[in-house]
Amino acid sequence: MTSVLDLSQVSSFDLSKIPDLWPLVLVVGKQPYQKNWVKKQCSRSEILTQLESGKATGVGLKLGNGLLAVDIDGESAAKLLLKLSGQNTLTDFFATTAWTSGRPGRRQYLLSVEEKDWCRLPKYLRIGTGTLGDDGKEEGLEFRWLGTQSVLPPSIHPLTNKPYIWINNPLETPPALAPEWLIELCENWHSEYAGINEIDLVRFPSRLFPYFRRQMSVWLLARRFDIARWNDAGKSKGVGIGKFTLTAASVILRRTPGHIRRWLRAAKKSGLIRTYKQKGDWVTVYYSSLERAIAIAGLDQLGPVAAINIDDLRNLHIIATEVEAQNLQRQSLYRQRLEEVEQIKSRGDDPGKTLTQIVRPIDLHTSGQPARVLAKGDRFIYCESGFRFYGGSQVSIAQLRGLSPTTVSRHLSNSYRLVPTPVRGFRDDLPPVIKKQLVEKLPQLKQMPPKLCMEEGLFSMHGDWWKPHCNVYLLDHRLVSAKRRRARIQSQIDKGDLLVENSERGVLEDKFKLSMPLEAEQKQRPTNQKIGLSNGERENQK
DSSP: OOOOOOHHHHHTOOOTTSOTTSOEEEEETTEEOSTTTTTOOOOHHHHHHHHHHTSOSEEEEEOBTTEEEEEEESHHHHHHHHHHHTTSOSHHHHSSEEEEOSSTTEEEEEEEOOGGGGGGSOSEEEEEEEEEOTTSSEEEEEEEOTTOEEEOTTSBOTTTOSBOEEEEOTTTSOOEEOOHHHHHHHHHSGGGGSOTTOOOEEEEEGGGHHHHTTHHHHHHHHHHTBTHHHHTTTOOOOOSEEEEEHHHHHHHHTOOHHHHHHHHHHHHHHTSEEEEEEETTEEEEEEOOHHHHHHHHTOSSOOOEEEEEGGGGGGHHHHHHHHHHHHHHHHHHHHHHHHHHHHHHHTTOOGGGSOOOOOOGGGGGSSSOOTTEEEEOSSEEEEOTTOOOOOBOHHHHHHHHTSOHHHHHHHTOHHHHTSOOTTTOTTTTOOOOEEEEEEEEOGGGTTSOHHHHHHTTOEEETTEEEEEEEEEEEOOOEEOOOHHHHHHHHHHHHHTOSEEEETTTTEEEESSOTTOOHHHHHHHSOTTSOGGGGSSOGGGGO
């Protein structure tokens, strides 16, 4: 529940440390509550009146027009800022107006921007770190400019119910001039293509990767930077045409423009994109729909679809393994839970009031022990006999990925993930994976011959025999629903409308010609079918 200031808080609400010329906005918690707050002007007397009435819990500073706020949300964000600064020193950067909510690792810095550089800054930029904070949300680095605001001291923080406090108040330490490297970072970061409220994510159907491999990088870039974003406030409606620069693609994928062009040619040859045009540094890609990609790959089902950050495209082969592992775990957990519920019902008990015996990945972070879990170590979770096991074996993941179990083990090994490649530094952005193996205690085997137990794959520890089961991985990809797309693909497969055999190429292709121009293809579509809904975005139109 949002905090409300009492009279004692209002009397101590000190606006004297806030410069008179700063444009302020009234907030409840962290959000402005007045309509059209961007254009609304609030006097100091009006602010105090609203605070005293309890309608507001604090004030925020309208940003832009010379003031840029850099919000460091967590210790991982501070490390990210240090990394992005490169060889530049942060000494001058920290000698500026700053404040904090009092939560560990959370603080904001206010910088001034010269008018000549105003046009170089995006309205809003957030760079996630992939690390979850104590509130369960991803920590990140935010740059706030036009149309945004930041809550100022001594407003009350909605979680801590305590006031924000100054680290450096603006009267004693005014905002320092934003360094050139920071302006360049904001200007050149690839998220400039996204809308102000758009998360920099793209849908990734992992089952396609074994067939198309690195070609998928340019296909996903085209889908992510669909030209509809330029006309629809950053919302991708999927018109089948993507536009990006080779420079931006090189930054995202950490490949040379020559690599990007080779992937474009390969994707055109395979049919993953219909064609592409290059004019200077800009590339316009006419990309194929998801149904067509499924047809070319010859898949009988769509498989898991994950919403991944486009930064992950540089490590797409490892992300594909993670997505398959997480999906396998979720399916396994669901089946085990259904069986557990049926057993509980058969005993006449209420499943909703009975503690589950299935350990979930999130339980690995808690200090409490789920039911029938004996202990947790660096490698194993020790469970009593009869525990309901679920998870994902590396052999099963390898079969889904078309890889060897050794390669899957390497993809999910921190010793491999956390060491960047020597040439372009791939893998250095991958977060560590928490992996443990479930093992079951078999006390009834104490009198069994050791040789017989070892032949069954059991191992002895602390005087007991243990049976190894599947692995549990703590992965946090957002697996998105695609029920309508799966139903559409399956219906087309059942009717035989989607796939035809091409004996010359030895692959399954769409019945439509892959080289069909965009205009000709549009004419063949039903009149009641939106072009934008043929390229992986129909889920948004439910």
